[in-house]
Amino acid sequence: MRAFSGERDGEAGALASFVGYCRTESPNGPVNQLELDHYPGFTEKEVSRLAHSVAMRHNLLDLLVIHRIGVIPANDPVVLVAALSSHRAEAFAATVEMMDYLKTDAPFWKRETGPDGSRWIEPTAADYARRSEHSK
């Protein structure tokens, strides 16, 4: 990402970022790993579309989204979002919004495995409520 490579433009005063980790405990109990399923081709296209819409809405200079797939051991990072803009309010709003979209609108399916087996994790009512605060 250019934000980290030194090619950042002099107008860029604000870099907000977020890293989401696989926690070792979920509301369902201990977690050993997550498994992130995706739809090759479609997932990339949809995430790009969401990212583009977020970048336009918040006048970003740059937006990076990295999302892991496959098996993710507990404690590992899962997702990184970084938004570069002139001012901090836009960078913060874009990072929050991109994360909210990823939780409900990005084609990933997440299976959590603990000592007592595994279960699919789907968005919560809180996730949908946060997402509905943004218009697309």
Add this chain to the structure above:
Amino acid sequence: MRAFSGERDGEAGALASFVGYCRTESPNGPVNQLELDHYPGFTEKEVSRLAHSVAMRHNLLDLLVIHRIGVIPANDPVVLVAALSSHRAEAFAATVEMMDYLKTDAPFWKRETGPDGSRWIEPTAADYARRSEHSK
């Protein structure tokens, strides 16, 4: 900071962060450098107090604040805030709030120098408005 050192706790699912840079242009014109004055002893004490209050209010697991002083060339980073928590809403809110406090309540004085001389930069009405949204 523990968040980056691998000593992060398994409960920590969310790391939000912010880097503020010295822009090459301000509303006053081109900028060559910032000079950040501080009050040795008092500045550290006040920033710690603000950080502690933000960490308590948002149930953080960790909060890092790094703020540069002295001469800062245009394009350089000035401040880093990183908040670690179980869930993303708390991490985002804490990062935003800490930045808002730094803009209005932390003992720093900022002089901007451009080709046409230098001027002291004080908080704007927008900075005070953002800060007043948080109770302390």
Add this chain to the structure above:
Amino acid sequence: MTRILFFGRTRDAAGCGEMDCEIPAAIESVADLRAWIASRDPELGAAIAAKDIRVAADQCICLNEGASIRGASEIAFMPPLSGG
């Protein structure tokens, strides 16, 4: 030949992530497809019948049950999306 993809909990029900099928010419809509799959495999049919399972034809989400899937080379069954 149409490739049918199953994600999330529909993959568990299908027992695999994808299958290649010869879909009969009479199957025109999303609703037809769900019924046809249920007639061949009632358990899988029940899993994909849930209201929150969306269908995409050639990587475009079908807006309703009447949407045509005729001629699609790839059809996906997708439970609620959730990344992050």
Add this chain to the structure above:
Amino acid sequence: MTRILFFGRTRDAAGCGEMDCEIPAAIESVADLRAWIASRDPELGAAIAAKDIRVAADQCICLNEGASIRGASEIAFMPPLSGG
């Protein structure tokens, strides 16, 4: 002997970041101190008279103009704070 510190634009007016002064015993409050400095250096007095210049005595912010600065070993004049 009391060390007086000047930050931000008050430093420009003072021409230095700090000065050591023997403050007369009659100077008890923040208001007294501002007046005493103005009597010795009217330009600096004007710079520190602005309502938004706060005073800290021994690293505690004085809450009002009547606050005592008696016995403080360090007094600071601080324009509006602004980091970030």
